[in-house]
Amino acid sequence: xxxxxxxxxxxxxxxxxxxxxxxxxxxxxxxxxxxxxxxxxxxxxxxxxxxxxxxxxxxxxxxxxxxxxxxxxxxxxxxxxxxxxxxxxxxxxxxxxxxxxxxxxxxxxxxxxxxxxxxxxxxxxxxxxxxxxxxxxxxxxxxxxxxxxxxxxxxxxxxxxxxxxxxxxxxxxxxxxxxxxxxxxxxxxxxxxxxxxxxxxxxxxxxxxxxxxxxxxxxxxxxxxxxxxxxxxxxxxxxxxxxxxxxxxxxxxxxxxxxxxxxxxxxxxxxxxxxxxxxxxxxxxxxxxxxxxxxxxxxxxxxxxxxxxxxxxxxxxxxxxxxxxxxxxxxxxxxxxxxxxxxxxxxxxxxxxxxxxxxxxxx
Amino acid sequence: xxxxxxxxxxxxxxxxxxxxxxxxxxxxxxxxxxxxxxxxxxxxxxxxxxxxxxxxxxxxxxxxxxxxxxxxxxxxxxxxxxxxxxxxxxxxxxxxxxxxxxxxxxxxxxxxxxxxxxxxxxxxxxxxxxxxxxxxxxxxxxxxxxxxxxxxxxxxxxxxxxxxxxxxxxxxxxxxxxxxxxxxxxxxxxxxxxxxxxxxxxxxxxxxxxxxxxxxxxxxxxxxxxxxxxxxxxxxxxxxxxxxxxxxxxxxxxxxxxxxxxxxxxxxxxxxxxxxxxxxxxxxxxxxxxxxxxxxxxxxxxxxxxxxxxxxxxxxxxxxxxxxxxxxxxxxxxxxxxxxxxxxxxxxxxxxxxxxxxxxxxxxxxxxxxxxxxxxxxxxxxxxxxxxxxxxxxxxxxxxxxxxxxxxxxxxxxxxxxxxxxxxxxxxxxxxxxxx
Numbered sequence: 001x002x003x004x005x006x007x008x009x010x011x012x013x014x015x016x017x018x019x020x021x022x023x024x025x026x027x028x029x030x031x032x033x034x035x036x037x038x039x040x041x042x043x044x045x046x047x048x049x050x051x052x053x054x055x056x057x058x059x060x061x062x063x064x065x066x067x068x069x070x071x072x073x074x075x076x077x078x079x080x081x082x083x084x085x086x087x088x089x090x091x092x093x094x095x096x097x098x099x100x101x102x103x104x105x106x107x108x109x110x111x112x113x114x115x116x117x118x119x120x121x122x123x124x125x126x127x128x129x130x131x132x133x134x135x136x137x138x139x140x141x142x143x144x145x146x147x148x149x150x151x152x153x154x155x156x157x158x159x160x161x162x163x164x165x166x167x168x169x170x171x172x173x174x175x176x177x178x179x180x181x182x183x184x185x186x187x188x189x190x191x192x193x194x195x196x197x198x199x200x201x202x203x204x205x206x207x208x209x210x211x212x213x214x215x216x217x218x219x220x221x222x223x224x225x226x227x228x229x230x231x232x233x234x235x236x237x238x239x240x241x242x243x244x245x246x247x248x249x250x251x252x253x254x255x256x257x258x259x260x261x262x263x264x265x266x267x268x269x270x271x272x273x274x275x276x277x278x279x280x281x282x283x284x285x286x287x288x289x290x291x292x293x294x295x296x297x298x299x300x301x302x303x304x305x306x307x308x309x310x311x312x313x314x315x316x317x318x319x320x321x322x323x324x325x326x327x328x329x330x331x332x333x334x335x336x337x338x339x340x341x342x343x344x345x346x347x348x349x350x351x352x353x354x355x356x357x358x359x360x361x362x363x
Numbered sequence: 364x365x366x367x368x369x370x371x372x373x374x375x376x377x378x379x380x381x382x383x384x385x386x387x388x389x390x391x392x393x394x395x396x397x398x399x400x401x402x403x404x405x406x407x408x409x410x411x412x413x414x415x416x417x418x419x420x421x422x423x424x425x426x427x428x429x430x431x432x433x434x435x436x437x438x439x440x441x442x443x444x445x446x447x448x449x450x451x452x453x454x455x456x457x458x459x460x461x462x463x464x465x466x467x468x469x470x471x472x473x474x475x476x477x478x479x480x481x482x483x484x485x486x487x488x489x490x491x492x493x494x495x496x497x498x499x500x501x502x503x504x505x506x507x508x509x510x511x512x513x514x515x516x517x518x519x520x521x522x523x524x525x526x527x528x529x530x531x532x533x534x535x536x537x538x539x540x541x542x543x544x545x546x547x548x549x550x551x552x553x554x555x556x557x558x559x560x561x562x563x564x565x566x567x568x569x570x571x572x573x574x575x576x577x578x579x580x581x582x583x584x585x586x587x588x589x590x591x592x593x594x595x596x597x598x599x600x601x602x603x604x605x606x607x608x609x610x611x612x613x614x615x616x617x618x619x620x621x622x623x624x625x626x627x628x629x630x631x632x633x634x635x636x637x638x639x640x641x642x643x644x645x646x647x648x649x650x651x652x653x654x655x656x657x658x659x660x661x662x663x664x665x666x667x668x669x670x671x672x673x674x675x676x677x678x679x680x681x682x683x684x685x686x687x688x689x690x691x692x693x694x695x696x697x698x699x700x701x702x703x704x705x706x707x708x709x710x711x712x713x714x715x716x717x718x719x720x721x722x723x724x725x726x727x728x729x730x731x732x733x734x735x736x737x738x739x740x741x742x743x744x745x746x747x748x749x750x751x752x753x754x755x756x757x758x759x760x761x762x763x764x765x766x767x768x769x770x771x772x773x774x775x776x777x778x779x780x781x782x783x784x785x786x787x788x789x790x791x792x793x794x795x796x797x798x799x
Contacts, residue, residue, distance in 0.1 A: 050452065051448070052448045052449055052452070055444075055448050055474075056444060056445040056447075056448035056449060057445070060441055060444075060445070101787065147568075151540070151568075154540065154541060154542055154545065161783075161787065163780075163783075163784075164490060164491065164509075164546060164548075164549055164776070164780050165488075165489050165490065165491070165542055165546055166541075166542030166545055166546070167469055167489070167542060169472075169784065169787060169788055171787070171788070172789075181477075256444070256470075257440060257444065257469065257470040258469070258470060258472060258473035258474070259469035259470065259472050259473070260469060260470075261465065261466060261469060261541075261542050262541075262542065263466065263541050263542060263543075263569075264440055264466050264469075268439075296441070299442070300442075300445055300449075303434065303435055303446075304449070307432070307434075318667065320396040320397075320401075320405055320667065322435075323395075323396045323397045323435040323437075324396075324397050326435065327397050
């Protein structure tokens with residue numbers, strides 16, 4: 001009833017090739033974007049939302065969603081398992097830093113794009129093994145990326161401008177004479193970048209590029225037989241995916257942490273992003289956001305909740321134990337969701353939509 | 364739904380924070396008690412809480428009670444930043460922060476300057492933050508990695524009988540292959556050139572649980588000393604591999620992250636005779652007895668395992684607690700006794716710390732830590748370290764006095780590095796002659 005596309009006819013090609021062909025979707029996306037761009041800022045002006053919401057919750061959520069989206073393009077759409085996500089993020093962050101540092105008057109967005117392109121180039125190089133090996137073996141090969149990049153960034157002083165602590169400090173984000181230095185303005189900046197890139201991704205996966213990825217994913221032999229060139233397709237997937245991860249890494253350094261060390265982009269981070277993909281939904285743009293929300297926000301929520309129990313209800317636990325319990329509950333939740341829906345939260349949402357289509361008459 | 368709940372929780376927090384008494388000085392504790400570094404985190408933050416409880420039990424700082432809230436960071440930069448942002452405004456505002464994690468500290472450097480909350484980084488983090496003109500809100504109190512490296516060379520020289528005796532010697536720097544392990548390079552290199560010893564740098568990839576090839580190289584090189592700049596599991600592995608390769612542990616000197624009970628006990632016998640740097644003198648002090656008597660006897664102690672009271676990490680936590688409370692006390696001297704200090708006022712306190720021997724004696728901690736005297740120029744305040752040896756059961760101090768390296772040389776390096784940072788970030792350094 002609520003979500004029925006019956007009766008929505010497409011009369012022109014333009015209408016037919018819209019990113020969101022169903023009216024309800026269009027409406028929903030418009031509503032979400034309006035809430036993110038207008039609603040939340042209004043709440044902030046009204047003083048209901050503090051800086052905390054932007055800088056500690058929404059900004060990291062959006063950045064991780066972008067990185068997850070990048071990995072989802074590679075793993076979810078093109079079927080190439082990768083454990084090098086954090087390394088590509090590191091390339092993006094360190095490359096953007098160096099472009100900003102070494103080229104006078106470099107616009108920040110230009111540095112991000114160039115940083116992303118550097119990540120894409122690295123992605124292509126390290127994607128080469130994917131032409132010969134697949135599945136878990138490829139995952140092991142991409143591990144090399146992870147270790148190699150972090151090693152190079154620590155080893156070669158030039159990348160960190162010979163900083164004695166081996167870290168980079170992101171320059172200010174300035175555009176058109178405006179400095180994005182408050183939590184709120186950084187949030188808007190990240191939101192704009194992520195919105196544009198997510199819409200581009202949503203569009204890309206339904207073009208021939210995206211379809212060729214899915215063909216390769218589903219059966220690369222068959223895809224080759226019907227005329228897709230595996231080398232081009234796979235390397236393109238690596239390039240686009242790494243570009244997204246690179247931009248996410250640059251945002252991570254510029255709009256979130258400020259000072260980053262190569263070790264910050266460790267294998268742990270790669271795994272975390274892979275979990276976001278798996279929990280959110282493999283091969284789903286929306287799922288990337290769900291996954292990032294789950295992994296980033298649930299532990300914070302659990303921590304706030306135990307704090308709440310201790311402060312108001314008065315159930316005090318020794319600090320070590322409450323931390324361990326949080327970790328256990330989080331693990332249990334992951335297992336629960338994977339049992340209920342092995343295809344991730346995006347699939348749950350899809351099932352929900354199907355129910356809504358029939359509701360209130362289930363037959 | 365989740366969002367509504369969260370909003371409710373946040374609202375409840377906000378009201379709770381307002382209703383909490385205004386006469387409390389709030390300190391957020393970004394602790395980690397789970398994850399790979401939980402042993403260090405639980406000891407350090409346990410020590411901090413024990414000392415703060417002791418201060419409260421004795422009536423607070425001029426009547427102002429200290430209050431704190433812990434937030435689990437899991438040593439993870441994202442979680443740490445979230446904790447900081449969550450707690451910085453609660454209970455009337457945070458007066459300081461100490462993440463005990465390099466990654467989190469980096470994420471906070473810009474934020475603390477913006478929020479005007481001082482951050483201490485005891486014995487880790489950016490060495491160049493000691494230049495208070497460029498880093499007004501960061502305090503690498505007592506010693507940075509660079510001062511420690513200089514202290515190591517000084518100690519080895521003393522052991523040999525003078526700086527000139529190091530000429531022609533071979534020293535291996537066995538380091539964790541990360542920014543942390545490479546941080547002392549400039550210091551060691553400068554000393555090697557100046558004193559004429561041969562420096563051999565050997566990297567151990569993270570996590571460091573396999574070091575056979577490095578130790579084979581060490582065996583071939585036959586060095587006079589091995590400096591172990593290790594982290595976590597790398598330390599016991601190094602000790603065990605050294606024993607297997609017949610390298611005497613007496614010739615090994617560890618960084619202070621390689622010098623706690625948690626690192627030597629897993630190595631068992633292999634650790635006997637090994638020494639490491641520290642900025643506390645191991646032993647028992649009246650202050651620790653007081654903590655046992657007033658805090659633990661009242662059931663308010665934070666350490667579950669009471670045998671860890673006075674352990675290296677616990678004592679380091681107590682040391683941090685002392686410096687924090689002294690900074691608050693100092694700030695109260697200037698801005699009004701018995702009042703709650705703002706972050707900015709506590710920052711002034713940190714910048715004008717003067718914890719001398721008389722003060723340490725009054726606290727019952729004479730000899731436990733070096734004296735600390737900070738200024739606008741020098742946010743480190745000491746630079747003194749000590750060497751301790753593991754006798755198989757306990758750490759024992761080797762050097763009766765505090766060891767300091769060539770502080771003038773380190774200072775020059777700090778200023779150069781800080782100036783570079785200031786140029787990159789386009790910060791105009793403060794003029795210290797104008798600071799009150």
